[in-house]
Amino acid sequence: MHLRAVAASTTALLSITALLLSASPVGATGDERWRPEVIAHRGASAYAPENTLEAVDKAAELGIDWVENDVQRTKDGELVVLHDDNLRRTTDVEEVFPDRAPWKVKDFTAAEIARLDAGSWFGPEYAGARVPTLEQYLHRVERNHQKLLLEIKHPQLYPGIERDTLKVLSNEGWLDRWHTRRRLIVQSFSADSVRTVHELKPAVKTGFLGTPPVADLPAYASFTDQINPPHGSLTASYVTAVHAFRGAHGRRMEVFTWTVDDPAAARRVAGFGVDGIISNAPDVVRDAVGG
Template identity: 40%
Template sequence: MNRVSMFAGGAVVAAALAVAGSAQASPERAGGKRGDAVVVGHRGSPGQAPEETLASYRNALRDGSDVLEGDVQLTSDKRLVLLHDDTLARTTDVEEVYPDRAPWTVGQFTLAEIKRLDAGSWFDSRYAGQRVPTLKELLAVAGHRTGLSLEMKAPANSPGVATLLAKELNAARLTDGAKLPSGAYRVQVHSRDQAALKEFHASAPKVQLSYLTGGKMLGDGELAELAGWTIAVYAHPRVTSAADIGRARAKGLKVISDPVDSPAEIAMAVHQGYDWVTSNFPATVERVLQRRAPFPAANGVVVDSVFPNPSGDDVQPENSEHVVLRNTTSRPVDVSGGYLRDQAGNLMRIGRGYVVGPGSLLRVHVGPGTNRPDAYYNGLTTGFLNNTSGDTVSFFAADHSLLDIGSYIVP
């Protein structure tokens, strides 16, 4: 069985950052509100609201994000909307509303058709009625004090998206390349498709461009080539080192993190020298950077470890993939009705009547099994915990208070 331990707890990470103090901040960051990394709300604040909805973006603003990030795609009538996946199926009720139009890709539908879809209920009933937003709606929410980081998502599926994106940003007077007081750019555009980035640049030459690497840092030759026409590369501290960040910076490039959510991974990004920290929980990043307790509602029960790849089927009865919660206190803690999510928003619940004893464990399983005082089974038929590279698991109370976030790396 593959057991994956979590990183150091939030209190340990906060203490380590406090010791590091302002030494991590570079002169380039000195104009920022904290004197350190720019905070990017990845798809808004999707740890606590349905991703890339206006509710998620408003949460990210409330939580102090310097930049709002989103994925731009084209509808069949050439309107710019925000959606991460190629298909509408995961985050809307498109299969119910349009059952005969599989595979439900964005480019199959007009904007009016997409606006009929519920983009919030899949996440939680509290968000029923949220819609897939247009780029114009995001611009209205962001205002002029918050930066935008826009990904051209799968541009091959949205022919002409680069030019149309530049046209809309030009019309909104957001293509002057200005830098905001936070250290963020007014707008930066990123993609894995270099041809799309260059097409965009032809119509909006002052807007900063960044390249998505897929996690690992590129070689020196590729970094040098990118430095001629982009300002940054993306990477993940799980698979980079401080030396990698130094190589990119030596070429004149900034480094932007792929999403990091736990205090441990946030600290990794800060200590390695990332310029921008991207997260599904921007409020947690803010608290870590400010050397504050990362989880104000914490009750002493934490995400201890993860078993993402048990021997046999991931959803086998009694022994499916699961998350282990640990009570770090000397008192019993009621976790009834709490729940856990992975980075993609997949959900595991905890039943009523569950109390974790002092210093004790509770195993929350994805698959089926016989509930016991120390184990709760969700009875799902499909596994989802990442067992190839690693993931993040967030733990919430029944009232939706965030109690802990733990990250793990699969060897």
């Protein structure tokens, strides 16, 4: 009887331990499980031009493991890393192609976009930086041993971009077990786009950008692993509600919140129990939350 009681107690303890570990944020172990991941928004975009290789390198220089980027498609089907659906804000497209208004990404070929200066708007020291292709971006993230939170941007403008994105990820070796389990998340503001990624490649971890009503969370949990809301409207109760569900891969759903750039806001959302904080100044957030 005594031995059976000890065995039962040991089994219960192991089950509780496993449950606690499964509730830990991405890739965290030991004491680190209580600290949120810090993700460099469009690279370390407070210090280098957003979505460029220079911003990726700056994040690496700061010791940031995760970088976030935005993916869109050119006229000739190339995937490029850019946030806006037009090229005006972050390149010199108006000077190089003055007669091509409104300068939409989808109206330019990859070769044309490669001619543009994507760094001078940020500072003269970045003159000549380019809009990278997704392949180039993946190579740099891989070289730096970083992890990628990839956003499919404006999918309604680019039918089939989910399949195109997964094809590039596959070609570059990012859909093997190591990457899909530890180094890659694909997200979007479009629930349909996230669902499509999950259906095409169920192994890929996915995130939905937004704050769906708690009553709708069971439906989202069928195709996504994360709910990623803006930090301004985030509450501790909402984080708790998300954590109560298991996502598409059977693990507790996570919350990555954005875009947090000051220490007080970082500490506030960390106190809510978020799993990740997306920031233009990731070093500031890391230092604030003790990462």
